[in-house]
Amino acid sequence: MSGAIESRPLMVVRLTTSAIQEIGSTSQGRLLVFPVIGGTFDGERLRGQVRAGGGDWVTVHGNGTFTLDLRVTLETDDGSLIHMTFTGIRDDANQYFRTVPRFETAAPKYAFLNRLLAVGIGEIRPDGPVHVIEEIL
Amino acid sequence: MNTRLLMTMYVTVGPPLNIGTVPHGTRRTAPLTGGTFEGPRLRGTILPDSSADWQLLRSDGVLEMDLRFTLRTDDGALISMSAFGLRHGPPEVIAAIGRGEAVDPSTYYFRTMPRFETAHPSYSFLNHLIAVASGDRRPEGPIYTIHEVL
Numbered sequence: 001m002s003g004a005i006e007s008r009p010l011m012v013v014r015l016t017t018s019a020i021q022e023i024g025s026t027s028q029g030r031l032l033v034f035p036v037i038g039g040t041f042d043g044e045r046l047r048g049q050v051r052a053g054g055g056d057w058v059t060v061h062g063n064g065t066f067t068l069d070l071r072v073t074l075e076t077d078d079g080s081l082i083h084m085t086f087t088g089i090r091d092d093a094n095q096y097f098r099t100v101p102r103f104e105t106a107a108p109k110y111a112f113l114n115r116l117l118a119v120g121i122g123e124i125r126p127d128g129p130v131h132v133i134e135e136i137l
Numbered sequence: 138m139n140t141r142l143l144m145t146m147y148v149t150v151g152p153p154l155n156i157g158t159v160p161h162g163t164r165r166t167a168p169l170t171g172g173t174f175e176g177p178r179l180r181g182t183i184l185p186d187s188s189a190d191w192q193l194l195r196s197d198g199v200l201e202m203d204l205r206f207t208l209r210t211d212d213g214a215l216i217s218m219s220a221f222g223l224r225h226g227p228p229e230v231i232a233a234i235g236r237g238e239a240v241d242p243s244t245y246y247f248r249t250m251p252r253f254e255t256a257h258p259s260y261s262f263l264n265h266l267i268a269v270a271s272g273d274r275r276p277e278g279p280i281y282t283i284h285e286v287l
Contacts (some may be wrong), residue, residue, distance in 0.1 A: 005284045007138040099267070114199065115197070121138070
């Protein structure tokens with residue numbers, strides 16, 4: 001039976017966000033929308049720009065944890081569009097910020113993205129969130 | 138990426154219901170009739186009446202899995218577990234699995250991303266973690282080795 005989970009780097013995604021839109025209290029918690037207005041992604045197998053028009057729907061729970069629900073469009077340097085989503089957990093008290101990205105693309109060159117599972121390690125930096133994404137092998 | 142073992146899960150599967158061709162592929166639902174889970178921090182059984190796998194075989198040959206389990210720990214806590222998974226591989230390997238043969242799990246891709254919800258204080262750590270599972274589709278049922286992403 002297989003033992004440890006192995007992974008390899010997929011890409012680093014750097015997001016540029018604009019002012020937070022606070023929706024407020026909902027049935028799940030306090031809902032904040034972080035609009036994504038741009039950014040970059042870079043890895044051995046793909047790189048390019050994050051298109052404007054995405055966002056991260058973040059719910060702040062009573063215990064201080066955040067759950068994330070992001071969707072963005074990536075445009076590779078050779079002109080392919082990739083739909084990327086993730087859900088995730090951010091728990092600042094424990095420095096835990098992990099996401100589960102998924103990808104959809106019609107570009108044959110990037111079809112491998114349709115067939116993989118991935119995990120992201122997130123970090124909030126002064127110039128915006130950064131997600132280091134690993135492919136689960 | 139650092140991970141640590143959360144648990145190993147042994148699942149038994151009942152006869153599937155073949156829904157058939159739907160807009161996104163071929164859909165099939167398999168009841169999960171029971172099983173056990175065991176790890177350093179939790180162990181118990183899978184409750185049969187609220188566990189199933191909703192499968193979609195996509196047109197690109199990838200099997201998407203949407204798994205729901207209710208787990209009961211040996212000290213009586215209920216844990217709701219859901220997982221999204223992908224399974225794909227060489228056609229001959231996937232065909233052998235379909236025939237119920239034992240196949241080396243390293244010859245195909247079978248991974249899931251479990252999430253947990255529980256109200257029980259002893260297991261609340263599960264509410265705040267991301268996990269990755271490696272699957273092994275044995276003839277007697279799938280075995281999932283689930284790791285917490287640290």
